[in-house]
Amino acid sequence: MVPTDLLDVLLAGGRRADRATHVEHVPARAGTHADWPEWADRDLVSGYRALGVERPWRHQVEAADAAWAGHHTVIGTSTGSGKSLAFWLPALTSVRVDHARGTFDPGRIESVRSRGSVLYLCPTKALAADQLVGLEQLLAAAGTPDVKVATCDGDTPYEERRWVRDHADVVLTNPDFLHFALLPQHARWARLLRSLRYVVVDEGHAFRGVLGAHVALVLRRLRRLCAHYSGRPEGPTFVVASATSAEPARTTARLVGVDAGEVVAVTADTAPTGRRTFVLWEPAELPGTDAGVDDGFVTFTPGTTPEEWWVDAPEETEPRPRRSATAEAADLLADLTSAGARTLAFCRSRRGAESVALSAQRALAAVSPRLRDAVAAYRGGYLPEERRELEDAIRSGRLRALATTNALELGVDISGLDAVLVVGWPGTRMSIWQQAGRAGRAGADGLVAFVAREDPLDTYLVHHPEAIFDAPLEATVFDPGNPHVLAPHLCAAAAELPLREDDLDAFGPHAREVLVVLERRGALRRRPSGWFWTHPTSAAGLTDLRGSGGEPVRVVEDGTGRMLGTVDAAGADGSVHTGAVYVHQGTSYVVRELDLEDKVALVGRKDVDYGTWSHDITTIAVHDGARERTWTAGGRSVRWGLGDVDVTTQVVSYTKRRLPGLEIVSNHDLNLPPRTLPTTAVWWTAPADVLEAAGVTAELAPGALHAAEHASIGLLPLLATCDRWDLGGVSTAMHVDTGEATVFVYDAYPGGAGFAERGFELGATWLRATRESIADCPCQAGCPACVQSPKCGSQNNPLEKEAAVRLLDAVLACAPGGHVMR
Known part of the structure; x- marks a missing residue:
């Protein structure tokens, strides 16, 4: 089907035309070929040709040439542009060359030792398994059984791991296995580390925030061990494959631990693309509801099912002026599937994916029982065999559609899709274009629809298309120097090999001061020859790369x-x-x-016939040593702060709500332990004279601050490489550490992730966008599109929308450059 036909399916022949706030036509692009490099292994080239790649695209050859020449390389092109060929061609050729050298005199032990190897790292086991299938197809087509390829991760049995250590030329794994198993047991992996020619880091843009900082330090530890075993200080060549992003060379350099000048960036995409029709979609207003009228009930569109609504709470625990994004997406997915389209619907939560799939199935069952089984859910948390079965089913056509989390955003090769639904803003422009790239792959046309949730950022974006289509892509943000992240990796490095003075530069300028703290606390022991780990427990167990809080x-x-x-x-x-x-x-x-x-x-x-929603309480304590600045104007001052905090959260109760009306059935207390998160926060204060100038009384202050906190969390992702689920917030009319009314926004990761710092740097811009998003919302008393939050632990109570606008006006009046109140 062509996009115009699918667009008509979305619009329902014009009956839903008012929900499309903008339609963008992204033109097709012709591809540009290049010749195969002279150095490329002839058998591999024959294999690619047998699989239908007669000639590579120009950007593939540029990246492959750079990597073959020994330059660290990043290839930052769009989904479906063939990044895999760009890194496998030089990597596999290097293995084949070493094999040829070895077979020249197979009886000599030094020939065996010269055999080269390749390490492939990616964010998920699913992507590694997918790459293994592609590699096996390529090597079979090339007739090269001499290259031994295997995956190795936490699920790999011991006997298979031993075979991989002893024999594999190409090992596909993830940073978690590297951190917890390979590096701590490096002596067993000496053959691989000594012979490593290339390290491929796939989907490099996924390594951002705290995860990116962890992976950057894991790679520094890897380079150190490679140099130890090989005697080559330069170590292996790194090739990073990434979605298109800002500053790819600098980001790659920070990830790998080299100077930006040592990285070649290939970003000019020369693969062909079909025409894409990109629709911004705002769900319909619900009949019989007025924004801001607190009648305690929600009016539902006739014919909807409980499952369509279940996911979006707790944001639906208050009256909503618009239909939920999940209910809307389920209808669109059902209509596209019924029309014969192959579709992915990317959802913001696991529960959302389940809800969209189930609602679409119910709608399709009314049309044809056969169609009901054409849709399924896909998400993290499924067992590996379930995920593999679903991936095979969507590839083969047994399934026409999947409602998925971002688990399918990262590289798993599912081609031939007609449409993509993006249900809720995925956090970054990089992510939305990565997801959109699934539609119309391999040069075919495709349709993309971004279905807005009632969230300040989503609402802003569907009415400001330039923020999606004209704004530059974000840079990937992470900080390997974060002491909370750096400290356990220094311990792990010392446990692998004693840390020497010469090693410290690789770990950044803060390494020495962190080592002093670790030595003082007894984590490491200093000797003339370096720092040693002397504890019987594994140092790798000190940290969790994913920041998930431990074992699932x-x-x-x-x-x-x-x-x-x-x-x-x-x-x-x-x-x-x-x-x-x-x-x-x-x-x-x-x-x-x-x-x-x-x-x-x-x-x-x-x-x-009910759903459950938990409630928590959160407190925040500020450490000494915070950075501060002051805005002063008209005799009034507002203080900004950035620093280390402890955020303590405890789930204390849950509510049962009947579906679909969400009437409260019962409330139940829970006795769960509090959890403390050491992290970084940005905050601003509102002294009594600022509150007075805003006309915010003591009675209104908690609701005004709370509303401003929610909206600011919703808008910070527009300025930082994050989404609102990477952030948390606390607001209070009097905080013990600041002595004034204060709004805190913190990074929801141990040690921080750099997002709060971005808010501190762009404070005035951030608060102006926050103020406008609240003021421009047509609701009367606050709704999920402006000040209600889908993750509020206090059930979005209290909230004072108008008072929040006045408060932000008064705060911004103190900002440099002032603020014109409307």
């Missing part, structure tokens, strides 16, 4: 012992507490017990 919680069916999936440790208290409803592929379960010690949630199968 297994969800197990009580009675059968069947494992349904997993939940991140950090989210377990709020999602699989005792009494919580858990949904898996459309089937509902109720949690009977959450065992935090054994990391198990026991669930029982049960059909229910």
Whole structure:
């Protein structure tokens, strides 16, 4: 189908035309070929040709040439542009060349030792498995059984790991396995580390924030061990494949630990693309509701099902003027599937993916029972065999559509799709273009629709298309010098090999001062020859690369012992507490017990007519040594701060709400332990004279500050490389550490991720955008499009929209350059 036909399906012949706020036509682009490089292995070239690649694209050859010449290389081109060929051609050619040298005199032991190897790293096991399939196809087509390829991760049995260590030329894994297994046991992997020619880092843009900082330090540890075993200080050549982003060479240099001048960036995409029709979509207003009228109920569109609405709470615990994005996306997905389109619907949460899939299935069942089975959900937390089966089904056409989390954003090769629905802003322009790139791959035309949630940022974007289509892409933000991240990696490095003075430059300018602290606390012991780890426990266990708070919680069916999936440790208290409803592929379960010690949630199968939403309380304490600045104008002052804080959160209760009306059925207390997060926060204060100037009384202050906090969290992702789920916030009419009314926004990762610092740097710009998003919203008393938050632990209460606008006007009046109040 062509995009114009699919657009007509979305618009329902004009009946839904008012929901499309903007239609952008991205023109097709012709491809530019280049000749195969002279150095490329002839058998590999024959293999690619047998698979249909008669000639490579020019950007593939440019990147491959740079890598073959020994330059660290980043290839930052769009989804489906063939980045894999650009790194596999030089990497596999190097292995083949070394094999040829080895077979010249196969009886000599030094020939065996000269065999080169390749390490491939990616964010997910699914992507490594997908690359393995592609590599095996290529090597079979090339007739090169001498190249041995294998995946190796936490699921790999011991005997298979031993074979990989002893024989594999190409090892596909992830940074977690590198951190927890390969580097701590480096002596066992000496053959690989000694012979490593290339390290491929796929989907490099995914390594941002705290995860990016961790991975950057893991790669520094890897380079150090490679130099130790090979005797070559320069180590292997790194090739990073990334989505298009700002400053790719600088980002890659920071990730790998080299100077930016040592990195070649290839960003001119020469692969062909079909025409894409990109629609910005705002769900319909609900009949019979007025924004801001607190009647305690939600009016639902006739014919909708409970599952369509279940996911979006707690943002739906207050009256909503518009239909939920999940309900809207389910309708669109059903219509596209019925029309014959192959579609992915990217959802913002696991529960959202389940909800969209189930609602679409119900709608399709009314059309044809056969169509009901053409749609399924796909998300993290599924067992590996379930994910592989779903991936195979969408590739083969047995499934026409998947409602998925961003688990399918990263590289898994699913081609031939007609349409993509992006349900809620994915956090960055990089991500939305990465997801959009799934539509119309391999030069075919495609349709993309961004379906806005009722969220300040989503609402802003569907009415300001220039913020998507004309604004530059973000740079990937991470800080390897973050002491909370750096300290455990210095311990891990010292456990691998004693840290010497010469090693410190690789770990950045803060390494020495962090080592002093670690030595003082007894974590490391200083000797004339360096710093040593002297504890019997593994130093790698000190840190969790994903910032998930530890080992995931297994969800197990009580009675059968069947494992349904997993939940991140950090989210377990709020999602699989005792009494919580858990949904898996459309089937509902109720949690009977959450065992935090054994990391198990026991669930029982049960059909229910209600959903559950947890509530938490959060407090924040500021450490000494914060950076501060002051805005002063008209005799009034506002203080800004940036520094280390401790955020303590405790899930204290949950509410059962009947579906679909969300009427409260019952409230239940929970007895779960508090959890403390050491992180970085930005904050601003509103002294009494500023509150008075804004006309914000003591009664209104908590609601005004709370509303400003929610809206500012929603707008910071427009300025920083994050989404609102990377952030948290606290507001109070009197904070003990600042002595004044204060709004805090913090990074939701241990040690911070650089997002709060970005807010501190762009404070005036950030607050002006926040003020405008609230003031421009047509609701009367506040709604999810402006000041309500989908993750508020206090059920979005209290909130004072008009008082928040006046407060922000008064704060911005103190800003440099002033502020014109409207």
